[in-house]
Amino acid sequence: MRGQPIDARPPERARRLRQKAVGDFEWAAARVVARLTGAPVTLQDDGSHNGMPDIRIDYKDRPPAFMEVWTDIDSNYAAMYATLRQPKDELPNIAAAPRLRRDWQVTLGRTAHVRKVQAEMNQLLGALEDGGETFEVVATRRVLQSKSHPSVRRLVELGVDMLSSSPSEQGTVRLYPAGISGPAVRRWEPVLKWIAETLASERLADVRAKLDATHAGERHVFVGPTYTSPGDVFFALTIDERTLPLERPQLPPEITHLWLMNTTVDRCIVWFPDRGWFEPMWHWATE
Numbered sequence: 001m002r003g004q005p006i007d008a009r010p011p012e013r014a015r016r017l018r019q020k021a022v023g024d025f026e027w028a029a030a031r032v033v034a035r036l037t038g039a040p041v042t043l044q045d046d047g048s049h050n051g052m053p054d055i056r057i058d059y060k061d062r063p064p065a066f067m068e069v070w071t072d073i074d075s076n077y078a079a080m081y082a083t084l085r086q087p088k089d090e091l092p093n094i095a096a097a098p099r100l101r102r103d104w105q106v107t108l109g110r111t112a113h114v115r116k117v118q119a120e121m122n123q124l125l126g127a128l129e130d131g132g133e134t135f136e137v138v139a140t141r142r143v144l145q146s147k148s149h150p151s152v153r154r155l156v157e158l159g160v161d162m163l164s165s166s167p168s169e170q171g172t173v174r175l176y177p178a179g180i181s182g183p184a185v186r187r188w189e190p191v192l193k194w195i196a197e198t199l200a201s202e203r204l205a206d207v208r209a210k211l212d213a214t215h216a217g218e219r220h221v222f223v224g225p226t227y228t229s230p231g232d233v234f235f236a237l238t239i240d241e242r243t244l245p246l247e248r249p250q251l252p253p254e255i256t257h258l259w260l261m262n263t264t265v266d267r268c269i270v271w272f273p274d275r276g277w278f279e280p281m282w283h284w285a286t287e
Contacts, residue, residue, distance in 0.1 A: 102129060105165065110178065223259065
């Protein structure tokens with residue numbers, strides 16, 4: 001079906017990707033590519049051999065193009081996120097807490113010790129309730145760091161970024177992964193600098209090598225910034241931002257086309273050598 005990618009990956013691979021912090025971002029990328037190009041787009045990396053690019057684009061009027069999909073995520077955050085999703089594969093992580101009298105919302109940073117938080121939470125939050133420290137107004141990490149209560153200090157030590165609670169008939173603890181905050185992009189220079197440095201970095205050496213080995217005329221990379229990426233980059237790809245860079249990106253020779261979409265799938269922008277910067281959503285070839 002036009003506009004829908006062809007998924008040739010083993011079901012187990014797709015299932016593993018869906019469980020990651022960014023979900024199955026390969027499929028999301030392939031869907032965008034299929035809608036823009038109207039060409040058959042195949043998620044082809046089935047793990048049968050090393051060096052196979054993630055996506056193949058089969059144009060009708062020229063040789064195929066290949067694409068690698070890469071997400072920029074901090075490994076500590078990814079591990080924390082995966083742990084929080086256990087055992088029900090959902091967020092927030094909700095646990096009944098009979099020792100408590102309130103509904104607590106606890107946001108964890110990327111370096112949080114999730115298991116230790118879970119093990120100590122009832123005792124620490126119970127001590128806060130006993131002392132009348134209920135945090136009915138959300139307390140950020142900066143506020144928490146200013147507190148002298150030993151339970152608060154321990155929560156900060158364990159990686160808690162935000163804390164709040166509300167009255168409840170049954171004690172509950174809800175654990176959330178931290179998001180990202182900051183102003184909308186005002187300048188594209190930091191974004192373009194990040195693109196140049198990231199695409200040329202050692203982290204993408206395998207991506208560049210796979211694309212180079214195809215010897216294709218078009219070698220695309222689809223980059224997914226996350227909550228752990230620089231704020232300038234993440235917020236440039238949210239639905240509230242409508243500007244585009246005025247300068248061309250600095251790409252390594254192995255990469256000819258660039259796609260950027262944050263992993264919350266808000267906004268995608270693309271740079272093609274013959275078109276410059278544009279937003280695919282205004283140029284869909286298919287539904």
